[in-house]
Amino acid sequence: xxxxxxxxxxxxxxxxxxxxxxxxxxxxxxxxxxxxxxxxxxxxxxxxxxxxxxxxxxxxxxxxxxxxxxxxxxxxxxxxxxxxxxxxxxxxxxxxxxxxxxxxxxxxxxxxxxxxxxxxxxxxxxxxxxxxxxxxxxxxxxxxxxxxxxxxxxxxxxxxxxxxxxxxxxxxxxxxxxxxxxxxxxxxxxxxxxxxxxxxxxxxxxx
Numbered sequence: 319x320x321x322x323x324x325x326x327x328x329x330x331x332x333x334x335x336x337x338x339x340x341x342x343x344x345x346x347x348x349x350x351x352x353x354x355x356x357x358x359x360x361x362x363x364x365x366x367x368x369x370x371x372x373x374x375x376x377x378x379x380x381x382x383x384x385x386x387x388x389x390x391x392x393x394x395x396x397x398x399x400x401x402x403x404x405x406x407x408x409x410x411x412x413x414x415x416x417x418x419x420x421x422x423x424x425x426x427x428x429x430x431x432x433x434x435x436x437x438x439x440x441x442x443x444x445x446x447x448x449x450x451x452x453x454x455x456x457x458x459x460x461x462x463x464x465x466x467x468x469x470x471x472x473x474x475x476x477x478x479x480x481x482x483x484x485x486x487x488x489x490x491x492x493x494x495x496x497x498x499x500x501x502x503x504x505x506x507x508x509x510x511x512x513x514x515x516x517x518x519x520x521x522x523x524x525x
Contacts, residue, residue, distance in 0.1 A: 350452075374469035376470065377493075379488055380490075388474060388477050407443065410443045414439040462516075465514065469510050470511070470512040472510070478506060479509050
């Protein structure tokens, strides 16, 4: 009877440990999710809705040919963006599947429970991909804020903004207002967000 009691206590303690571990993991995931949502909200607020005021309005020269080109659409298609986002997930999964080592302390810790090679590799992949995704969101937020402070005009600035001024010769225009009402406000503001390059920063981050 005494032995059975000890065994029961051991089972209960083991179950308590498992429940506490699962509760801790759940709380940690909720905290991580909250951070990701916060970064997303900030990024949308900055880039899409323009909640940040226009801190810098950079002027321009009337004869500046670098900002007189017509807008011909995005140079990067939606398909390329999707592939670029999913490619790191595939590469991480291949690396985890090829270099799977269940005896190491890292795999034992992150796997949480004993499982097959494929499921453990996928858990590892998802663990690192979440870190990659959070870093990418933070990078996008930082770059977009820097764009606001830089205020560098894109090559299609005049075509997109349509400033309410009459340009003559090489006159420098410091004060102006965009009159383009056919496009979304985000698109108009984006015409003055050439630097730093978002595409280049994503390439560097991915590398």
